[in-house]
Amino acid sequence: MSPVIIAVLGIGVLAVLLAVAVVTRYKVAGPSEAFIVTGRRGKQATDPETGQVFTDNSGQKVVVGGGVFVVPFVQQKFSLDLSSRHIPVAVRGAVTLRGVKAHLEGVAIVKVGGNEDSIRAAAQRFLRQQGGIVGFTQEVLSGALRSIVGRMSVEDIIRDRAAFAGQVAEEAEASLSGQGLVLDAFQIQDITTEGSYLEDLGRPEAARAKQEADIAEAVARRAAEQARLKAEEEIAIAQRTFELKQAEIKAETDEAKARAAAAGPLARAAREQEVLSEQEKVAERQAALTDRELDTQVRKPADAARYRAEQEAEARRIAQVKEAEAEADRARLTGEGEKAHRAALAAAVRIEGEAEAAAIGAKGAAEAEAMHKKADAFARYGDAAVLQMLVGVLPEVVAKASEPLSAVEKMTIISTDGAGQLARTVADNVAQGVELLNATTGVDLTELLKKLGASGTDGKAAAATAAVEAGSVTVNGRIEVTD
Amino acid sequence: MTLFLGLGVGGIALLILSLILDGALEGAFGGVLNGFFDGLLSLPVIAGFVSMLGFCGAIVLGTTDLGVVAAVAAGTVAGAVAAVLTWRFSRALMRSETTATPRGDDLLGTSGTVVTPIPASGYGEVLLRLGGQPVKFAAKSHEPVGYGAEVWVEATLSSTAVSVRPVQR
Numbered sequence: 002m003s004p005v006i007i008a009v010l011g012i013g014v015l016a017v018l019l020a021v022a023v024v025t026r027y028k029v030a031g032p033s034e035a036f037i038v039t040g041r042r043g044k045q046a047t048d049p050e051t052g053q054v055f056t057d058n059s060g061q062k063v064v065v066g067g068g069v070f071v072v073p074f075v076q077q078k079f080s081l082d083l084s085s086r087h088i089p090v091a092v093r094g095a096v097t098l099r100g101v102k103a104h105l106e107g108v109a110i111v112k113v114g115g116n117e118d119s120i121r122a123a124a125q126r127f128l129r130q131q132g133g134i135v136g137f138t139q140e141v142l143s144g145a146l147r148s149i150v151g152r153m154s155v156e157d158i159i160r161d162r163a164a165f166a167g168q169v170a171e172e173a174e175a176s177l178s179g180q181g182l183v184l185d186a187f188q189i190q191d192i193t194t195e196g197s198y199l200e201d202l203g204r205p206e207a208a209r210a211k212q213e214a215d216i217a218e219a220v221a222r223r224a225a226e227q228a229r230l231k232a233e234e235e236i237a238i239a240q241r242t243f244e245l246k247q248a249e250i251k252a253e254t255d256e257a258k259a260r261a262a263a264a265g266p267l268a269r270a271a272r273e274q275e276v277l278s279e280q281e282k283v284a285e286r287q288a289a290l291t292d293r294e295l296d297t298q299v300r301k302p303a304d305a306a307r308y309r310a311e312q313e314a315e316a317r318r319i320a321q322v323k324e325a326e327a328e329a330d331r332a333r334l335t336g337e338g339e340k341a342h343r344a345a346l347a348a349a350v351r352i353e354g355e356a357e358a359a360a361i362g363a364k365g366a367a368e369a370e371a372m373h374k375k376a377d378a379f380a381r382y383g384d385a386a387v388l389q390m391l392v393g394v395l396p397e398v399v400a401k402a403s404e405p406l407s408a409v410e411k412m413t414i415i416s417t418d419g420a421g422q423l424a425r426t427v428a429d430n431v432a433q434g435v436e437l438l439n440a441t442t443g444v445d446l447t448e449l450l451k452k453l454g455a456s457g458t459d460g461k462a463a464a465a466t467a468a469v470e471a472g473s474v475t476v477n478g479r480i481e482v483t484d
Numbered sequence: 485m486t487l488f489l490g491l492g493v494g495g496i497a498l499l500i501l502s503l504i505l506d507g508a509l510e511g512a513f514g515g516v517l518n519g520f521f522d523g524l525l526s527l528p529v530i531a532g533f534v535s536m537l538g539f540c541g542a543i544v545l546g547t548t549d550l551g552v553v554a555a556v557a558a559g560t561v562a563g564a565v566a567a568v569l570t571w572r573f574s575r576a577l578m579r580s581e582t583t584a585t586p587r588g589d590d591l592l593g594t595s596g597t598v599v600t601p602i603p604a605s606g607y608g609e610v611l612l613r614l615g616g617q618p619v620k621f622a623a624k625s626h627e628p629v630g631y632g633a634e635v636w637v638e639a640t641l642s643s644t645a646v647s648v649r650p651v652q653r
Contacts, residue, residue: 166608183643
């Protein structure tokens with residue numbers, strides 16, 4: 002590289018470095034910062050009052066919020082923080098003006114004063130120990146607060162801010178201003194007392210406030226309740242009105258609906274009625290038509306038929322009447338002829354009957370005479386004749402009784418009595434035959450026979466009876482015979 | 485040639501050292517001279533002079549055929565110019581200081597308002613304007629002054645307290 006170029010570059014670098022070297026000597030203080038630049042010699046000055054010559058401290062520069070050129074080595078720059086410091090202050094058991102012990106907590110805002118005198122004073126005291134400002138001030142202010150409280154009553158501390166501020170300013174003047182510190186604000190945060198002094202202080206007021214609050218609350222509640230009730234009443238009234246309206250509207254609508262609903266059926270009914278009336282007319286017409294049709298088809302022919310039948314019946318009746326008349330005439334004429342004929346016939350029969358009756362009478366009289374004579378003859382025969390007649394009959398009876406036995410071809414008689422039984426059987430048959438006769442004819446043969454043995458004197462009546470009974474055997478019938 | 489460049493680089497090195505050590509070199513170097521010329525012979529000025537002399541001499545020697553003497557002469561002139569410029573810049577900065585810090589005496593005659601009533605005896609508080617900023621001072625008065633009243637400062641009792649009297653118009 003050419004030495005010339007190096008030299009040119011060097012000149013450039015030199016210019017920059019020179020500017021930097023000069024500018025770095027210029028120091029700028031921030032707004033919350035104070036520079037104290039020392040090193041220069043102060044100017045000679047003469048005190049105008051005493052005439053004393055002294056060197057003032059103008060060589061010691063104080064710069065707040067600006068720039069200052071610090072000559073290297075000769076001068077020195079120190080900075081002091083001007084910002085506020087928050088310092089809590091607490092005092093316990095401070096005795097107030099009236100002897101009440103109070104505990105106080107407060108807070109102080111302290112800073113280094115902004116003017117030159119304050120900064121010089123503070124710089125002398127705190128430059129190397131700026132952190133000590135808080136502790137130092139705290140102790141000073143605690144003492145100050147204690148002495149302030151001692152000069153004031155509790156009530157004044159609480160209420161009289163101006164008096165408290167005045168006391169604080171006085172204390173600050175005495176203790177802080179000489180050190181370049183400014184008390185920006187000092188406030189009591191909390192104050193309590195031993196015992197219940199503060200509470201008692203507030204109790205009447207609290208009671209009054211409570212009373213007022215209660216009254217106000219009661220009044221408010223009354224008003225609220227009244228308003229609420231009124232509102233509810235109005236709501237109820239409105240509700241009632243609304244419901245009435247609603248009901249009215251509902252009634253109207255229902256009515257309209259009913260009308261509307263009825264309109265349909267009514268119209269339908271009307272239409273149906275019309276239809277029915279029309280149908281009725283049709284039916285009437287139809288009936289009339291049918292009537293006429295029937296009239297023409299049925300009645301007329303029927304009438305015609307009836308008329309014909311009537312005419313025929315009439316004709317027939319007349320014919321029959323005529324015929325009956327003719328018949329009657331004929332019958333009458335015939336009857337008359339018959340009557341005459343019957344009369345003649347009856348006369349003839351009567352005459353014939355009379356003749357026959359006379360003949361029968363005569364014959365009867367003759368027979369009766371014969372019978373009478375016969376009866377006399379029987380009465381004279383008596384029972385002997387009857388018995389003879391009976392005996393003539395008996396062989397026949399026995400023959401008939403033994404007829405079953407004759408049908409027997411071989412007869413083995415098994416009996417303990419031996420063969421004697423056979424004869425007894427025949428006798429039984431005869432007895433049975435007699436019984437049979439008795440049962441069948443009513444003729445008690447046994448009795449009759451007994452009677453035969455016994456009678457002799459009374460034979461006449463018994464013979465007559467036997468004759469009659471014998472007659473009944475032969476003649477099937479009873480003939481009453483009277484003398 | 486090498487000598488000139490050496491002078492230049494040496495001056496720059498000196499400046500860098502002074503920046504790094506921040507004043508220590510000045511103490512060892514120009515402390516004695518400082519008193520006489522009021523910063524004229526401060527370290528940046530000397531370093532600038534030497535360095536500029538070296539570099540300018542090197543340029544002249546390298547670009548022209550005038551010889552070493554001419555180069556030294558040119559370098560000395562350029563170095564003097566650089567030194568004077570640096571010095572004047574320093575002086576300008578030294579003099580361009582901000583307004584003076586407010587003093588307690590400045591308050592005399594200013595007006596303010598009372599923020600805490602001033603009792604007959606004892607302190608109240610007034611708000612004054614000092615150097616364009618509001619500052620609260622403890623205040624005393626011969627007579628009680630109520631809240632919000634306008635007052636004049638008639639004396640400064642301390643750096644934080646003033647004596648006031650109400651404004652009478």
